[in-house]
Amino acid sequence: MNRMRRNIFSSALAGLGAAFSVRAQEQAGAPVVAGRTGYTPVRTLNGVTLPYELKDDVKEFHLIAGEFEHEFAPGSVATCWGYNGRTPGPTIEAVEGDRIRILVTNNLPEHTTIHWHGILLPSGMDGVGGLNQPHILPGETFAYEFTLRQHGTHMYHPHADEMLQLAAGMMGMFIIHPKDGEPKPIDRDYVMLLHNWAMHPGTSRPDPSVMQDFDLWTINSKVFPAIEFPVARTGERVRIRLGNLSMWNHPVHLHGHQFVVTGSDGGRWPETLWRPETTEIVGVGQTRDIEFVAIPGDWAMHCHMSHHTMNAMGHEVPNLLGSDQSEADKKIMSLVPGYMSMGAKGMAEHQDHSMHMPGPRNTLPMMMGTGPFGNLEMGGMFTVVKIRDDLAPGDYRDPGWYPNPEGTVARRVAGPAVAAPAVDHSKMDHSQMDHSQMDHSNMDHSKP
Amino acid sequence: MGRGSRFKFILTFVGIGFGLTGCMSADIRPDLTPLAAAVGDRAGGAPPLQEALDLALVEPLLAKPLSMDDAVSVAVLASSDLRATYAELGIAQAELADALRLPVPTVEAVLRPTTHPTQFANLEFNIVQSIVDIFRRSDRRAAAEKTFEAETLRLAAEVVDSVTDVRRAYVEAVATGAMIDARREQAAATDAAVSFAESLHKAGNISDLELSVRRADHQDSLNAVAFAELADADTGPALAQIMGVAGRVPEIPRWLPHPNGADPGIEGLEAAALERRLDVVSHRQAVASARAHLKEVADWGRWPEIHAGASAELEGEGEWAVGPTVGLEFPIADQSRPAVARAVAELTKADHELKSAEGAVRAEVRTAATKVAIARRLVDRLRDVAIPLKRDIVGLTQGEYNFMLVGAFELLDAKREESEAVAEYAEALHEYWMARIELAHAIGGADLGMPMDEEAGS
Numbered sequence: 001m002n003r004m005r006r007n008i009f010s011s012a013l014a015g016l017g018a019a020f021s022v023r024a025q026e027q028a029g030a031p032v033v034a035g036r037t038g039y040t041p042v043r044t045l046n047g048v049t050l051p052y053e054l055k056d057d058v059k060e061f062h063l064i065a066g067e068f069e070h071e072f073a074p075g076s077v078a079t080c081w082g083y084n085g086r087t088p089g090p091t092i093e094a095v096e097g098d099r100i101r102i103l104v105t106n107n108l109p110e111h112t113t114i115h116w117h118g119i120l121l122p123s124g125m126d127g128v129g130g131l132n133q134p135h136i137l138p139g140e141t142f143a144y145e146f147t148l149r150q151h152g153t154h155m156y157h158p159h160a161d162e163m164l165q166l167a168a169g170m171m172g173m174f175i176i177h178p179k180d181g182e183p184k185p186i187d188r189d190y191v192m193l194l195h196n197w198a199m200h201p202g203t204s205r206p207d208p209s210v211m212q213d214f215d216l217w218t219i220n221s222k223v224f225p226a227i228e229f230p231v232a233r234t235g236e237r238v239r240i241r242l243g244n245l246s247m248w249n250h251p252v253h254l255h256g257h258q259f260v261v262t263g264s265d266g267g268r269w270p271e272t273l274w275r276p277e278t279t280e281i282v283g284v285g286q287t288r289d290i291e292f293v294a295i296p297g298d299w300a301m302h303c304h305m306s307h308h309t310m311n312a313m314g315h316e317v318p319n320l321l322g323s324d325q326s327e328a329d330k331k332i333m334s335l336v337p338g339y340m341s342m343g344a345k346g347m348a349e350h351q352d353h354s355m356h357m358p359g360p361r362n363t364l365p366m367m368m369g370t371g372p373f374g375n376l377e378m379g380g381m382f383t384v385v386k387i388r389d390d391l392a393p394g395d396y397r398d399p400g401w402y403p404n405p406e407g408t409v410a411r412r413v414a415g416p417a418v419a420a421p422a423v424d425h426s427k428m429d430h431s432q433m434d435h436s437q438m439d440h441s442n443m444d445h446s447k448p
Numbered sequence: 449m450g451r452g453s454r455f456k457f458i459l460t461f462v463g464i465g466f467g468l469t470g471c472m473s474a475d476i477r478p479d480l481t482p483l484a485a486a487v488g489d490r491a492g493g494a495p496p497l498q499e500a501l502d503l504a505l506v507e508p509l510l511a512k513p514l515s516m517d518d519a520v521s522v523a524v525l526a527s528s529d530l531r532a533t534y535a536e537l538g539i540a541q542a543e544l545a546d547a548l549r550l551p552v553p554t555v556e557a558v559l560r561p562t563t564h565p566t567q568f569a570n571l572e573f574n575i576v577q578s579i580v581d582i583f584r585r586s587d588r589r590a591a592a593e594k595t596f597e598a599e600t601l602r603l604a605a606e607v608v609d610s611v612t613d614v615r616r617a618y619v620e621a622v623a624t625g626a627m628i629d630a631r632r633e634q635a636a637a638t639d640a641a642v643s644f645a646e647s648l649h650k651a652g653n654i655s656d657l658e659l660s661v662r663r664a665d666h667q668d669s670l671n672a673v674a675f676a677e678l679a680d681a682d683t684g685p686a687l688a689q690i691m692g693v694a695g696r697v698p699e700i701p702r703w704l705p706h707p708n709g710a711d712p713g714i715e716g717l718e719a720a721a722l723e724r725r726l727d728v729v730s731h732r733q734a735v736a737s738a739r740a741h742l743k744e745v746a747d748w749g750r751w752p753e754i755h756a757g758a759s760a761e762l763e764g765e766g767e768w769a770v771g772p773t774v775g776l777e778f779p780i781a782d783q784s785r786p787a788v789a790r791a792v793a794e795l796t797k798a799d800h801e802l803k804s805a806e807g808a809v810r811a812e813v814r815t816a817a818t819k820v821a822i823a824r825r826l827v828d829r830l831r832d833v834a835i836p837l838k839r840d841i842v843g844l845t846q847g848e849y850n851f852m853l854v855g856a857f858e859l860l861d862a863k864r865e866e867s868e869a870v871a872e873y874a875e876a877l878h879e880y881w882m883a884r885i886e887l888a889h890a891i892g893g894a895d896l897g898m899p900m901d902e903e904a905g906s
Contacts, residue, residue, distance in 0.1 A: 201848060201851065201853050202844070202848075312851070312853060313851075313852050313853065314848070314852060314853040314854045314855065316854065316855065316858070317852055317853070317854065317855040318648055318653060318654060318855045318856075318857065319648070319651075319653035319654075320648070320651075320653065320855075321651065321653065322651035322652070322653070323647040323648050323650070323651040323653060324647050324650065324651070325644060325647045325856075327643045327646075327647065328640055328643035328644035328646075328647055328856070331636065331639060331640035331643050332640045332644065332856060332859070332860065334636070334640075335633075335636055335637055335640060335860070335863050336842065336846060336859060336860075336863055338846060339846065339849075339856075339859065341856070342852070343852070344651075347852070350851075350852055353850065354850065354851055357847075357850035358847050358850060359847045359848070359850050359851035359853075360844065360847045360848055360851060360853065361847075363851060363853075365851055366851060366852050
C-alpha cells in the first residue's frame with residue numbers, strides 16, 4: 001500500500017468515525033483518524049491528542065485548566081499547571097476548514113484565558129485577557145468557537161498572568177492539517193513542544209519569577225531519558241513539528257540526516273521555500289516543521305545549546321578542571337565524611353558519581369541516561385530517533401538499541417583496552433550514603 | 449597577826465586572783481563544727497568542713513579529671529583564703545571565751561610612805577568585785593553568743609562565696625577551653641577552603657583575588673582561635689589558684705555538660721533564699737543581737753555601779769586591819785540615756801539593713817532565675833534545633849555538591865556555619881552554668897546538680 005492509498009483509507013475511517021460522532025480516544029499514538037480529509041495523526045511524545053465530539057458539524061473540544069503533579073523523569077515530580085491534568089496539554093488536532101468549539105473550564109485558583117497562538121480567528125477569540133475577552137474566572141467555562149482557515153503547526157497558551165502560567169506548564173500544540181491532504185504524504189508526524197523550567201533543586205513547584213537561569217529543559221515537559229523515543233521505519237517520511245514556548249531559542253540538531261525545514265505556524269511552506277539543514281533554530285514563540293526520510297540507526301536529536309542537554313548545575317560551581325585537590329581532599333574529608341572531590345579531570349565522572357552519591361530531594365542529576373556503550377551524559381532536551389528496517393507501520397514501540405552492522409562502529413585502535421574508571425570508588429566513604437534516596441534506575445550494572 | 453600568818457594571807461589573796469584568771473583559759477585550735485553547721489549543704493558536694501584541715505585529701509582529687517564538685521572540695525581543703533577564714537573562726541571562738549569568762553575582781557595594793565619611826569610605809573590590799581556585773585552576766589553571755597553566731601555566719605557566708613567563686617572559675621575554665629575547640633574547627637574549615645582554593649588557583653581556575661579572599665578568611669579564623677586561647681590562658685591558673693593549688697594544672701573536661709532535667713522554677717525560690725541566705729540570716733541575727741543589747745541596756749542602764757570587796761591594811765603597829773568594802777556610783781546624771789538611745793539606733797539600723805538585704809536577695813534571685821530560664825531555652829534550642837539544622841544544612845549542601853549544584857566552598861562554608869553554631873552552644877552553656885551558679889548563690893548556696901558524666905559538645 002503506497003502512502004496515498006493509505007491516506008484515502010484513513011479518510012474513509014475518519015468519515016465513519018464522524019458519522020457515529022465517536023469521541024476519539026485520548027491515547028498517545030492511537031491511530032486516530034478524523035477530519036474531512038485524510039491525514040496522518042500526530043503523535044505527541046509522552047502526550048495525548050485531545051478528543052472531540054462532533055456537534056452539528058462543529059468539533060467540540062474541552063480543555064480543563066488545573067493543577068496536578070507532573071513527573072519530568074523518575075526522581076523529579078512537580079506541582080504544575082496545565083490542561084486536562086497534563087503538561088503540555090493535549091494536542092488539539094483538526095483540519096483546515098473545520099468549525100471548532102473549544103470549551104475552557106478554569107479550575108485554577110486565578111483567572112486565565114487561552115490564546116490560540118498563530119491561528120487566524122476573530123479578534124474576540126484571540127484570548128488576550130482584558131483585550132479580547134473577559135478573563136475566565138475560577139470555576140467558569142468559556143467557549144472559543146471559530147473556523148480554521150489555515151493549516152500548520154500552532155500552539156496554545158494562556159494570555160493571562162502569562163509569565164506565571166506558562167512557567168507553571170500551561171501550554172499545548174494545535175495542529176491543523178491541510179484540507180486537501182499533503183502533497184508529500186507524511187508517515188509519522190511527531191509533536192515536540194520545547195520549554196524551560198525553573199525547578200530549583202530540592203523544590204517541587206516551578207518558580208515563575210525566573211527569567212534566564214532555568215534548571216530543566218524539556219521536550220513535551222520531559223527530560224532525557226524520560227522523553228519517549230521517536231521511532232520510524234527505514235525510508236518513511238517523518239515530520240517533527242517543533243514548538244517553542246520557552247524563554248530561550250533552541251537550535252535543534254538531528255544527527256545522521258539532512259532534514260528539510262518545511263513549515264511553521266504559517267503552514268506547510270511551498271517546496272521552493274524548503275531548505276536542507278541539520279540544525280534549525282526554533283525561536284521563542286516560533287514553530288518549525290522538519291521532515292526527513294528515515295535512515296536506519298539510533299540518531300541523537302537535541303538542542304545544541306549544550307547546557308540545554310543537561311539538567312540543573314550550579315552556576316557558581318568553581319572551575320575544577322586541572323586542579324590537584326588531593327591536599328584539600330584530606331582536609332575536607334576529615335570535616336565532612338563522605339566528601340569526594342570531582343571535576344579535576346572533567347565532569348563526565350559526574351554521572352557515575354550521582355548514581356552513588358545522594359543529591360537533593362526531588363532533583364535529577366545533571367547527566368543521565370545510559371546506552372549500549374555506556375553513559376550518555378545527557379539530560380534535558382535530548383532524545384534519540386530510532387529508525388529500523390523492520391519496524392511495522394504504526395508501531396511506535398521502542399525497538400531497543402540499534403544493532404550496528406559489522407564494522408560500522410568506531411573502534412579502539414590504540415591505548416588501554418579498558419579505560420580507567422572515571423570514578424575511584426575506593427576513595428568514597430559509602431557509609432555516609434543514603435541509598436534510599438538514590439536513583440538506581442540509570443545504573444549500568446553490566447559494568448564492573 | 450604573826451609574820452607567818454601575814455605571809456599566808458597575802459599568798460591566799462593573790463592566789464585567789466590568779467586562780468580565777470586561770471579558769472578562763474581557752475583551746476587554741478579552731479573548732480570548725482559551728483562553721484560546718486552554718487554552711488550546711490550550701491557548699492554542694494564539698495567534703496565536711498571538719499575534714500577541711502586534712503591536706504592529704506587533696507591529691508586523690510587532683511589525680512583524676514576534675515568535676516565541679518571536686519574543684520570545690522579541693523578549695524575547701526587547700527584554699528589559703530578559706531583556711532584564713534577557718535582561722536578567723538578561732539579568733540571568734542577566743543573572743544567568745546573571753547566574753548563568757550566570770551567577772552574578774554579587781555585586786556589593789558597600796559603602798560603609802562609614813563613618818564612613823566618604825567614603819568617605812570603603810571601597806572594596803574583591796575579586792576573588789578562589781579556586783580552588777582554578776583547580775584548582768586547572763587544577758588552579756590547571750591549577747592556574746594549572738595555576736596559569735598553572727599561572726600560564724602559571716603565566715604560561713606565567706607565559705608559559700610568562696611565555693612561560688614570556685615564554681616565560677618571552673619565554668620570559666622571549661623567554657624573557654626570549649627570555645628577554643630569550636631574556633632579550631634572553624635579554622636579547619638577555612639584551612640581546607642584555602643587548600644581547595646590553592647589547588648584551583650594553581651590550575652588557573654580562580655583569580656588572585658579569590659585566593660586572597662579565602663586566605664584572609666582563614667586568617668580571620670586563626671585570629672578567632674588566638675582570641676579564644678587568650679581568653680582561656682588565665683582561666684586554668686585562676687582556677688588552680690582559687691582552689692589553693694597554684695602552679696598545678698588540673699585536668700578538666702573540654703565541654704560543659706548539657707543540663708539535665710528541669711531547672712528550678714521561680715516559685716518558692718525567694719522564700720527559700722530568705723531562709724537560706726547566710727547574709728540575710730546574719731542580718732537577722734544582728735537585729736536579734738541589737739534587740740538583746742537594747743534590752744540589756746534598758747534593763748541595767750539605770751542601775752548604779754555597785755562594787756563589793758575586801759580590804760586589808762597594815763596598821764602602824766604592824767597589825768593588819770581586814771574588813772569588807774562596798775562602793776556605789778552616785779548617779780548625779782542619768783547615765784543610761786545615751787546608751788539606750790544608741791542601742792535603739794543600732795536596732796533601727798540593723799532592722800533597715802535586714803530589709804535592704806532581703807530586697808536585694810529577692811532581686812538577685814529573680815534576675816538569676818530569669819537568666820537561667822533564658823539560658824536554658826537557648827542551650828536547648830541550640831542543641832535540639834539550631835545545631836541539628838546546621839548539620840542538616842551540611843548534609844543537604846553535600847547533596848547539592850554531589851550533584852554539582854554547589855562547590856566545595858559552599859560545603860565548607862556550611863561546615864563553618866555548623867561550627868559557629870557549636871561555638872554559640874559553648875558560649876550558651878557558659879552563660880547557662882554561670883546563671884545557675886548565680887542562682888545557687890542567690891538562694892544561699894546549693895548543689896548545682898551538674899552532670900559530669902556526659903560532655904555536651906562531644
